[in-house]
Structure formats: C-alpha cells, structure tokens
C-alpha cells in the first residue's frame with residue numbers, strides 16, 4: 001500500500017453522522033483516530049470508524065476495467081460504455097437509459113452523473129439507493145417546509161428536555177450520536193428519552209420510556225399526540241398563526257385519535273401513552289429523531305409529516321433543543337439530495353417546472369435538459385424487466401442485495417442488454433450481472449466532499465495512492481460524457497472544479513428561494529477547497545460562516561414563507577400476516593456491519609460480534625427451534641436459511657433479520673429476496689420492514705466448520721454455508737440435509753485435499769474431524785457433528801500460524817481446542833478490545849455488577865462504548881441460572 005507519510009484528516013466512510021477521522025500512518029498501515037475539531041464527533045469514533053484502517057486491504061478489489069469478465073484497457077472500456085449508451089439512445093431514445101447511484105458517492109461524483117443524465121442525455125432517469133432510505137423524509141420536509149432541509153444540529157439533541165427516537169436504532173446505526181446523547185443524559189439526568197420501536201433494541205438502554213408499538217402504527221401515535229396537545233391547550237397559537245397554514249384541516253383529521261383509540265390501535269397501554277403525551281407537553285425543548293422505522297413504509301411520508309405536524313403545532317422548531325430531525329443513513333445521502341440525485345429532482349434543490357428546466361439549461365449551456373422526472377428505483381427495475389430501459393449504469397450500490405424483491409431484480413438485470421457497474425469490489429451479487437465493470441477509487445483513495453445529517457459539508461481526503469487501474473467516479477463519468485460529444489461541459493481537471501460549479505449552481509438565480517445555497521464556497525481555490533473545514537449550509541452572503549439551525553426566523557420555503565401542517569390519515573403496512581405467513585419480518589442493521597459488507601466484511605474484528613446471518617424471534621413463535629439451529633424463513637417471494645436466535649425480548653408474532661448478508665457471505669441469506677416491492681405513493685420508498693413470513697426449523701443431518709489456508713475457488717456445495725472473516729484463514733460454517741457416506745472423499749472433493757496428509761478422527765454417529773497437512777504445514781481443519789460443533793475458533797485460527805506441532809497439540813486441534821482452555825472467549829461482545837462473553841460472564845460472577853466495573857476489569861466498553869447495552873444485558877442475565885453462551889449452554 002503506497003500512501004501519504006503524515007496524518008490526514010478526513011471524514012468517515014460510513015454513516016450519516018459524518019465523523020471527522022484522522023488517519024495516522026503506523027508502520028505499513030493506517031490507524032483511525034477521532035478528529036477532535038470535527039463538530040460531528042469531537043474526537044469520538046464508533047467501532048466501525050475505529051476499524052477503518054483494517055478495511056483498506058486490496059483483497060477482492062476490482063482493479064482493472066472488465067468487459068464480459070475479461071480485463072481491458074480504460075480506453076476500450078470507456079469506448080464500450082459510450083458506444084453502448086449511444087446505440088441505445090439512437091435506437092430507443094434517451095428514456096431507455098438510466099443511472100442508479102448511491103449516497104456513498106462523493107458530491108463531485110454525484111453532480112457529474114446527474115448532470116450527464118439530466119442535462120445532456122436528456123432523461124430524468126438518475127435515481128439512487130436514497131430511494132430505499134431517505135425518499136420519504138425528503139418528501140415529508142418538502143411538503144411541510146417547501147424545501148428538503150433538516151432544521152436541526154446534533155447539539156439540539158444534547159440540549160433538549162425530551163428526545164424521542166422513533167424507528168431508529170441509534171445505538172447501532174448512528175453510534176456517535178448515541179454516545180453524545182448518552183453523555184448528555186448522564187450530565188442532565190432530568191432529560192427524558194423515549195424510544196419508539198416494536199423491537200427492544202440496544203438504544204432502549206438509555207430510554208426512560210420504550211414504546212413497543214404495533215409495527216407500522218407511528219402515524220397514529222403522532223396524530224394521537226397532536227390531538228392530546230390540542231385538547232390540553234398546548235398548541236403554540238402565536239407560532240401557528242404567524243408561520244403556518246393547514247391547522248384547521250390537520251386538527252380535524254386527528255380529532256378522532258383519542259387516547260383510548262390511539263392506545264388500542266398502537267397496541268400500547270393508555271397509561272404509557274398518557275405519560276408520553278405528558279412529557280411532550282412538559283418539554284419546552286423537544287427533538288424527534290427518526291429514521292428507517294419511519295421512512296421505509298408505504299405511508300412513510302405521512303409518518304414524517306405526522307411528526308413534523310406535532311413540532312409545528314407546538315412551536316418546537318427553529319429553536320435550541322427543538323425540531324423534527326430526520327437522521328441520514330449514508331455518508332453522503334445528503335450530498336445526493338443537494339445535487340438532485342433523485343429522479344424527481346433536477347439539480348440543486350430544483351425540480352422539473354418549466355422555469356427550473358430553463359434556469360438549469362442556461363446554467364449548463366444545454367438545450368437538452370430532461371423535461372420530466374425520471375423513473376424511481378422500483379419503477380426503474382420494472383422498466384428494465386419489461387425491456388423499456390435497455391441500458392443501466394449502476395454506481396456505488398448493490399441493488400441485487402438491497403432492493404426489495406431482489407430475485408426479480410436479479411432476473412430483470414440478467415435480461416438487460418447493457419449493464420455497467422462501477423464498484424470497488426470485483427465480486428458482488430451485482431457485478432456478477434454486469435457486462436462492463438469499471439474499477440472505482442474507494443474511501444481513502446478518492447477525494448471530494450460529503451454532507452452529513454446536519455447539513456455539514458466536510459472533506460473526504462485521499463491518503464492512499466490509486467490502486468491498480470482504479471479511477472475516481474467523476475473522472476469515469478466525465479470520460480464517457482466526452483465520448484458522447486459533451487466534452488466542453490465535462491472538461492474537469494480536478495474535483496474542486498466540480499465543487500465550484502455545484503456551489504455556483506446552488507446560488508444561481510436563487511434569491512433566497514432555495515434552502516440549499518453554498519454559493520459562498522463557489523470561489524474557493526483548489527488549495528482552499530483542499531483545506532476546507534466542515535461547514536453547515538447555507539453558506540452564502542447572508543451566512544458566510546454557515547448556519548447551525550434553520551427556521552429560527554419562522555420563515556419557510558413555500559412561496560408565502562409559511563410552513564404547512566398536513567392532514568394525515570394513518571395507514572398500517574400494506575400486507576398483513578395470514579394463516580400461511582403468520583409472522584411479521586422486520587429488517588435492519590447490526591452494530592458492526594455496513595450494508596452489503598463489501599468493506600466491513602473484510603475486518604475479522606467487525607465480524608466477531610455477529611458472525612452469521614441470523615433470525616431473532618420469540619421462542620414461542622417457533623418452539624421447535626433452539627439457539628444454534630437453522631431456520632427456514634419464507635415469504636411468497638423467496639426463502640432464507642438463517643441461524644436461529646430465540647430471544648424473549650422479541651415481541652410475539654415478529655422477527656428480525658439483518659439486511660447485510662449476501663451471496664458472498666452466505667448461501668441463502670439475501671433478506672430482500674423475501675420482501676415485496678410495495679412503495680409509498682408519494683416517495684416511491686419501499687416497505688422494507690414489514691413482511692409476512694413463515695418460520696420453520698430446518699433439519700440438518702450434520703453441522704460443521706471448516707478452516708482453510710487457501711480460499712477455495714467456489715463456496716462448498718452444501719445447503720447452508722456462511723463465510724466468517726478470520727485473519728489469514730478462510731472459515732465457513734456448514735450444514736447439510738444429508739450426510740456423506742465417505743467423509744474423507746467428500747472433503748477431498750470439496751476442498752481439493754488429495755495431495756495432503758490427512759489426519760482424521762471419525763466418531764461415527766457423533767461426528768468426525770479432520771486435519772490436512774502439507775509438508776508439516778496445516779492446510780485444513782474440518783469438524784462436523786449432529787449439532788453445531790463446539791470448537792475454540794480462535795485456537796483453530798491460531799494453529800494456522802504455528803510453525804510446529806507436537807502430538808498433544810495435534811490431538812487438541814483435532815478436537816477443536818487449543819491446549820490452553822483459558823483462551824475460550826465465546827462470542828465477542830466488545831469488538832474494540834476483543835472481549836468475549838465467557839470472560840465477561842466470569843467477571844460478572846466474580847462480582848462485577850456494572851458496565852463500569854466490567855470496563856475496569858476487562859477494558860470492554862471503554863473505547864467506543866457501543867457494547868455497553870449488551871454488557872448490561874449480560875449482567876442482567878448472568879444473574880439467572882440458565883445462561884446461553886454463543887448459542888451453547890455453559
């Protein structure tokens with residue numbers, strides 16, 4: 001890895017908190033530290049951020065352009081892309097091509113892609129994965145404020161009297177925001193925190209009240225809250241009169257949402273609901289933070305507006321410690337919204353009115369600007385399926401994993417005449433369907449800007465040399481644009497050229513009408529852009545230093561300057577459990593993985609926390625299944641094989657499956673294959689969290705684990721496998737429905753062990769284990785049993801680095817153990833210090849009864865703190881007799 005010699009300040013690759021990171025060179029590597037001066041994190045990092053240095057390796061990277069799987073030169077690849085697009089446009093018109101981008105592109109990449117599609121190819125078809133993420137929040141803000149503008153700052157969370165977190169597992173998905181909130185709560189214990197989530201999550205750890213509402217019933221809950229505020233005369237009449245419209249109709253719409261009706265509808269008790277309303281009424285400063293539990297819904301926009309209505313009606317907006325706060329998911333989802341990266345936006349917060357089309361056309365010097373909005377993600381993939389869209393360019397997203405009805409997406413893409421994928425990884429479920437693969441620069445190599453959840457524009461800086469032939473996304477797109485004959489408009493030499501143009505467009509004929517305005521940054525020199533410090537938009541003549549909080553003057557972006565309250569009729573999820581599919585499947589994130597795992601899946605440390613795809617369910621919903629068994633989860637669209645994780649805190653009738661696993665990491669675990677593509681009519685966002693499913697224990701004839709020195713060319717041929725990242729070793733867990741007659745022959749065939757010396761322990765019905773050696777060097781360790789084998793994985797992995805073995809250590813290894821029993825750690829809880837369940841439980845039994853005491857003894861929880869909720873859970877359960885360790889009873 002060639003790289004810069006001194007520390008580089010940049011912005012984290014992951015979530016929308018947008019933490020500042022200082023990458024410190026250390027020997028041949030980089031270590032990530034929290035940047036003290038960045039306003040988002042003030043020096044903190046979560047475990048994903050702290051592990052950034054471990055994900056920079058080049059294994060698995062796409063490092064050369066490929067056409068139909070064969071390496072080609074850039075000029076061949078770019079010609080092929082341009083020729084392909086040109087041919088489709090010539091024959092079928094511009095509407096037959098589309099781009100599908102990502103909130104993980106940099107603003108500069110995003111701007112160029114959007115400009116090429118909407119400004120020069122002349123179709124609106126540039127949509128992104130933000131459709132699956134922020135689309136409902138965008139429409140909610142636009143309906144209420146006349147602009148897609150997040151009013152708050154992170155400080156507002158710290159300064160509020162009451163913080164409501166709804167549909168957000170902040171502890172895992174936005175850990176640094178959670179840490180800031182937890183610290184504020186510790187400093188001011190009188191501050192109240194309410195978590196609204198059907199599931200008991202790690203976030204509940206700091207909650208004074210957890211409302212485990214019926215899935216999908218949030219709109220009713222907030223309508224009920226508004227009705228209660230109206231009844232109890234807690235509305236801010238002054239604010240309403242001066243700064244809003246729509247109160248009368250909105251109040252009429254909530255009138256029927258009495259306490260009793262709301263409680264029954266939401267499955268909550270009147271007492272807890274009353275307490276919730278009381279806290280809203282009592283809190284002069286109130287923030288409601290919301291995320292995917294709100295947005296990913298067929299009525300997501302209405303849910304957003306039900307929340308915003310409450311804030312407008314009580315005047316809890318535009319003040320310190322107040323506001324409806326949609327927290328962004330991806331590092332640059334906000335930047336995407338700024339450039340117009342959704343098919344229904346044109347550019348820089350402008351839409352498709354004739355006036356806006358004309359304005360953008362004059363700015364871009366193009367007379368071919370798209371005249372209408374393009375296809376949104378779900379519609380786009382439908383259009384591909386029916387042959388209406390013939391060429392698709394996917395950039396920085398993995399739709400075969402992340403879109404609903406994912407098998408149908410895969411089938412549709414496989415029939416699309418031209419699929420171009422720009423990615424950093426060679427093998428993903430999506431690159432496997434590409435005709436042309438273009439190697440992009442990844443985090444640490446690319447250079448540009450991102451905008452976080454609170455409108456803070458901050459620099460992602462490169463500190464690594466470009467690997468192989470990889471190129472910046474903006475460069476790739478500009479090269480194609482030139483080949484299509486648009487060279488003059490895409491003659492960029494440096495990302496700062498693009499940023500300046502983007503900043504100029506944001507201010508172009510703006511006159512205070514568009515919230516997004518960074519014209520104050522339009523004249524930065526390359527050097528100034530390079531050194532730019534984080535700054536919150538708007539940045540213009542009026543606010544040269546940016547603005548922390550919006551709407552402090554009560555002025556909104558509708559033509560009359562007033563905000564709108566929107567009458568809401570609550571609706572439940574579109575599909576309901578049935579006799580055949582009686583349970584409701586919820587999906588979401590886990591603490592240590594990022595999306596489809598292309599980066600976090602590389603870190604052994606991050607994979608220790610939850611290392612296999614799992615299904616969390618209430619034990620009474622599938623009494624046959626024990627912890628460690630495999631489960632078949634099915635919907636009318638598909639099925640999955642997942643590790644069973646019975647948990648009494650999971651509400652009856654519901655289950656939770658992580659969104660992350662895919663065909664690179666497990667045999668049958670792409671959860672979106674089960675999810676129907678039902679969308680919100682206003683935002684086009686799919687309902688990713690409410691799918692009726694059936695649960696069955698899957699009977700395996702055997703369970704196994706295999707560790708290999710060398711990666712096999714293909715995953716093992718078994719019904720279930722999962723890949724667990726380990727340092728220097730390939731590791732699979734396995735299970736199958738039938739047992740091989742001849743184990744040694746079977747293993748030889750799967751893993752090509754013919755040339756190796758085999759050492760076997762065949763215990764007949766109770767299982768077998770096998771080691772394979774080549775010239776005294778361990779090549780393979782295999783273990784199988786009728787139930788999941790209990791082996792010391794760390795000891796087995798360590799054996800692959802050992803130079804020599806004596807007879808007892810060979811025997812111990814054959815039994816799946818190290819010689820030292822003390823190395824057993826069980827499932828890792830604290831990823832930062834690799835502290836497992838077994839020592840933690842021992843310490844609890846030895847007298848540690850708080851997370852602080854555990855930290856003092858074992859260090860766990862003392863770095864990023866994201867495991868503290870789990871430590872507390874272990875402390876609570878370790879006091880009971882029946883204790884489950886990593887799926888096995890201790």
Ligand SMILES: Nc1nc2c(c(=O)[nH]1)N[C@H]1C(S)=C(S)[C@@H](COP(=O)(O)OP(=O)(O)OC[C@H]3O[C@@H](n4cnc5c(=O)[nH]c(N)nc54)[C@H](O)[C@@H]3O)O[C@H]1N2
Pocket residue numbers: 015016133166167168169170172173174196197198199201214215216217218291292293294328329330586587588589590591592593594595689
């Ligand atoms: N570790 C990690 N962090 C991430 C990401 C990641 O992949 N991994 N991804 C980033 C991205 S892009 C995003 S968008 C964010 C998402 O951040 P979050 O939205 O916080 O994450 P999710 O786990 O998708 O869902 C949040 C919660 O919604 C709950 N929920 C489900 N249905 C309902 C409902 O009807 N009502 C309510 N009130 N809640 C419900 C779920 O139980 C879940 O706990 O995370 C970002 N941060």
Ligand SMILES: Nc1nc2c(c(=O)[nH]1)N[C@H]1C(S)=C(S)[C@@H](COP(=O)(O)OP(=O)(O)OC[C@H]3O[C@@H](n4cnc5c(=O)[nH]c(N)nc54)[C@H](O)[C@@H]3O)O[C@H]1N2
Pocket residue numbers: 102104105129130132133134292296329330395396397398399401402403422423424425428440441442443446473587588589594595596597598599659671672675688689
């Ligand atoms: N069931 C269910 N489904 C969901 C969700 C859910 O909660 N439940 N959440 C949805 C949400 S909120 C989101 S945001 C999506 C996320 O879903 P995706 O966007 O599909 O997930 P990623 O794994 O982040 O995909 C990013 C891809 O870009 C590549 N990449 C990384 N950096 C770069 C770069 O600089 N340039 C280029 N060209 N490529 C790069 C990565 O290798 C990876 O293949 O999933 C959605 N799907």
Ligand code: SF4
Pocket residue numbers: 012013014015016017018019041044045046047048049050174175176177
């Ligand atoms: S909270 Fe988000 S931005 Fe901050 S370090 Fe963690 S993943 Fe990165």
Ligand SMILES: [Mo]
Pocket residue numbers: 132133134329330
């Ligand atoms: Mo997202």
